[in-house]
Amino acid sequence: MYNSVIVDHFTNPSNTGEITDKDIQIKIGNSVCGDTIFIDIKLDRDHIINAKFKAYGCATSIATADIFSEYIIGKSFKEIQDISVTERKEMLGELDPSQMHCLHILEELFTKLDEHQGDTAC
Amino acid sequence: MKNSNVKNAFEQLNGVGLNPLGTAITSLKEIFTWEEAQQNELKGYLISQNFKHHYENNVFYQKVCKESNVSPEDIKTFDDLHKIPVIPVNMFKQTDSHMLLSKPLNEIEFEMRSTGTSGIPSLSRRDSDTVDQCLFGIYAMYRNIFKFSKGAGLFLFPSPEEVPEMGMVKALNMFSGLFDATKCLVKRASFKPEEAIEVLENWEGRHTRHIIGPPFLVYKLVKYLKKNNIRLNLDKNSKVINLGGWKRFTGMEISRSEFNQECSEYLNIPESAVRDMYGLVETNGLSIECEFQNKHVSPWTHFSIRDHKDINKEVRPGRRGVLFIYDPTSLSYPAFIQTEDLVYLKENHQCECGRNSQQVVYLSRIKGAEIGCCAINLEKHMDEVEQKKKSEKVEL
Numbered sequence: 001m002y003n004s005v006i007v008d009h010f011t012n013p014s015n016t017g018e019i020t021d022k023d024i025q026i027k028i029g030n031s032v033c034g035d036t037i038f039i040d041i042k043l044d045r046d047h048i049i050n051a052k053f054k055a056y057g058c059a060t061s062i063a064t065a066d067i068f069s070e071y072i073i074g075k076s077f078k079e080i081q082d083i084s085v086t087e088r089k090e091m092l093g094e095l096d097p098s099q100m101h102c103l104h105i106l107e108e109l110f111t112k113l114d115e116h117q118g119d120t121a122c
Numbered sequence: 123m124k125n126s127n128v129k130n131a132f133e134q135l136n137g138v139g140l141n142p143l144g145t146a147i148t149s150l151k152e153i154f155t156w157e158e159a160q161q162n163e164l165k166g167y168l169i170s171q172n173f174k175h176h177y178e179n180n181v182f183y184q185k186v187c188k189e190s191n192v193s194p195e196d197i198k199t200f201d202d203l204h205k206i207p208v209i210p211v212n213m214f215k216q217t218d219s220h221m222l223l224s225k226p227l228n229e230i231e232f233e234m235r236s237t238g239t240s241g242i243p244s245l246s247r248r249d250s251d252t253v254d255q256c257l258f259g260i261y262a263m264y265r266n267i268f269k270f271s272k273g274a275g276l277f278l279f280p281s282p283e284e285v286p287e288m289g290m291v292k293a294l295n296m297f298s299g300l301f302d303a304t305k306c307l308v309k310r311a312s313f314k315p316e317e318a319i320e321v322l323e324n325w326e327g328r329h330t331r332h333i334i335g336p337p338f339l340v341y342k343l344v345k346y347l348k349k350n351n352i353r354l355n356l357d358k359n360s361k362v363i364n365l366g367g368w369k370r371f372t373g374m375e376i377s378r379s380e381f382n383q384e385c386s387e388y389l390n391i392p393e394s395a396v397r398d399m400y401g402l403v404e405t406n407g408l409s410i411e412c413e414f415q416n417k418h419v420s421p422w423t424h425f426s427i428r429d430h431k432d433i434n435k436e437v438r439p440g441r442r443g444v445l446f447i448y449d450p451t452s453l454s455y456p457a458f459i460q461t462e463d464l465v466y467l468k469e470n471h472q473c474e475c476g477r478n479s480q481q482v483v484y485l486s487r488i489k490g491a492e493i494g495c496c497a498i499n500l501e502k503h504m505d506e507v508e509q510k511k512k513s514e515k516v517e518l
Contacts (some may be wrong), residue, residue: 042422054217056243098286
């Protein structure tokens, strides 16, 4: 049911937690199923230098938050925007139909991050 | 079966590679006739074996046990069960709930959730063997109590297609395998009582009709019937079956006695045909009311009631306390759960219906606990959608 990418990121997440002096917080959630992700982001000008998440939901959505956090750390907004839709889809590996909603979660995380372009470090 | 033979018989089954718990599940009818001491011996064997499995396969849980100075050597019989360390139910909501797993994630087949008013879901993850034992256990209880093998079920809950992981929906939808006809009448967070009446009338004379859903939705149907002075005539063996709590998201509580009386009056069924069920998404069983409206606990599961001032102390039947559940059907995580529910057990283990078992009476959530379950979250969501639709109409 779970591919090795999801197993690895769910079982050994590397970016869980909070950033007290964050510059951005992204929140996505679904009121019915309850999948909720908070990602705190620390900027250095237009570069993301740190990201930590707290995620509540299915194993795939928790892994998605970790995969996204890992991907954005060390990149500029421009570099993150440049990733193609196909590359984004491949980030989570092969998913079962019941896990496909996590592709939307991933897409929403990228979209929400985009909305913060132009924000600067505090 | 003699008391001392129970453990030996189950050990022999285990010895030849058969599943003792599976045998207990398929022998539910017989085990419900056993005396309390025999049932306790069965629980002692099954739960101690299950404890050993989690102790040996779950690093986090073993650490918890070591901190409490408890090992499989200490848990041998029913009298030892109270020493088993429990998992507070809110741990299933934490971001690191993967630590609860006694099986690797790639063996997990199904994730089930319940969401309360906070919106934070409680996630329980089950492997293939646990799903088997959970499904067989619930079906055994459904069959034992209701004896359904035909008829029609009016389902007052969303279809699993809309909410595939919601525990309440999953458990209630299992009834569909026992009926000839079913209809889910909550669609896109909307329920119209008029449609329910139409479906029930269409089934008249063709099926024994049953109504199944959380109390707030059955209540909505009955209130509609009352308001419009409509009296339906359900069938001789019709049932109204509830799961999901009697407290509404507004804080108001539906009165059980009023509910029974109005179901009887407006559906033309005896009050004894109204049956409530109790269960937690984190465990694999349901306690189900018999015709005397006593909620029978599955005899392989043990309910231990603890003094709310000192949860290490068990209180005797008849006294209220915090419910601890020891459920041996889970292999994927320790289903030894400290709930947030205040309950008591009926003093008499023997019910008028002929079943011997623990019988649980739910009272309330403990002080400070989130008021929440699948039903409350569903009602809140349906109310929000309804309010939104109303405000959109006003704007037009």
